[in-house]
Amino acid sequence: GPVVAACQDIIVLIPQWLIIILIIGAHYAIVFHLEVPGCPMGYLGPGGIQDNGDFRRCVGGATGYVDRMILGVNHMYQNPTENEVYKSGAFEPEGIVGCLLSVFQVFLGVQAGTTLTFYQEWKDRLKHWLAWGTASGIIGAILCLASKEEGWIPVNKNLWSLSFVLVTSSFAFFLLSACYFLIDVKFWWSGKPFFYPGMNATIMFVGHEVAYNLFPWHWSVGAMNTHFMQLIEALWGTGLKNKNKFEDKGEHLRNVKNGEVEKSAVAAHAWSEKYLIDTKASLIKQIEKQKELTVWGKIHIQK
Structure with a gap:
């Protein structure tokens, strides 16, 4: 039915979804x-001097406790962000514990890739990705009550909370x-410069x-203790690392207009078809050779 057809990318991953749950x-x-x-x-706070130091050794609640018991304090990060403010310790x-939900987040990426594999029409792919984005955003907003630090499960990167993963x-x-x-659909942008860092991570x-701490990538104006100033510095550093990677937009649009992108796509398609035909022929030869070896082996054993 239409419902099953619309959920093929989910149905095929049902065993994995059960594990994720x-x-x-x-x-x-x-x-x-x-x-x-x-x-x-269920404590989720930073411990240390918060709440007048009543929970000084409770940084991260059960998440921090499990790591301290298994990894040991000496094998943990000694200067986390909460230590700067609350003197919480390692x-x-x-x-x-945090890695459990990072597995879930990676699996959502697998789900996105499965959608790309199962649906050939770009509209179907976009519908599914937008549906996943909407659903995960709504659930994440409910868990944190659409607030910065409140809710049943607040958004917290250090704890890798469920709301953080979903949002x-x-x-x-x-x-x-x-x-x-x-x-990929409109060819309005080549993806530069962002695919350069992705290909050279x-x-x-x-x-x-x-x-990271050298000029011109790093600089400071005043205390640099606001998110806005740190964002400006981060954007500057990112742009500086990719300053030679930008593509001329006008040239790209002219290439698209002249049909060079389409020609490249046709050429790539023709090459892939030839590759598949050659591969199929090679496999057939290998199978035939294997059959000959099998027959020869049986005759040799009988002798």
Whole structure:
């Protein structure tokens, strides 16, 4: 029926979805029902000096407790963001419990890729991605009550909370839809300069580790203690790293107008068909050769 046809990309991943649901359930049970000595049940705060220091050793609640018990304090991140404000001590923002929901977030990416595989029409792909973005955004907003720090499950990157996963995944689905429409459907944009960092992620990471605190990538005006100023600096650094990667938009549009993109697509399609034909012929030869070897082996054994 039409409902089944519209949910093919979900149905094919039902076994994986069952595992993901179990992972989410395990995360919920640990975070909200594990007893942590000296801490309230389901505590999600930074500990330290917050609340007059009543929960000084409760940073991250059960999430931090599990990491301290299994990893040990010396194997955790010693200077987390909450330590700067609340003097909370070591906390691992990418620890054992937080990784459970990072698995869920990665799986949402798998779901997006499955949609790309199952549906050939661009409109169908966009409909599904936009539906996923809307659904995850609504559920995430409900969990955090559409607030910055409130709700049943607040948005918290350090804890990798469920609302954080859903809200950021919602933005990712919408961004994917926009990029797909602009780049692959309308050919209005080539994706530059952003695919350069994506194709050279290791170089970007090493370069950032070496030069993140050096001019001209890094600079400061005043205290630099607002999100706005840090955003400006981050955008400047990102743009500077890619300053030579921009493509002339007018030239790109002329190429599209002249049909060069279409010609390239036709050529690529012809090449892929030839490759498939050659591969099929090669496989047939290998199968025939294997049959000959099998027959020869049987004769040899009989002798």
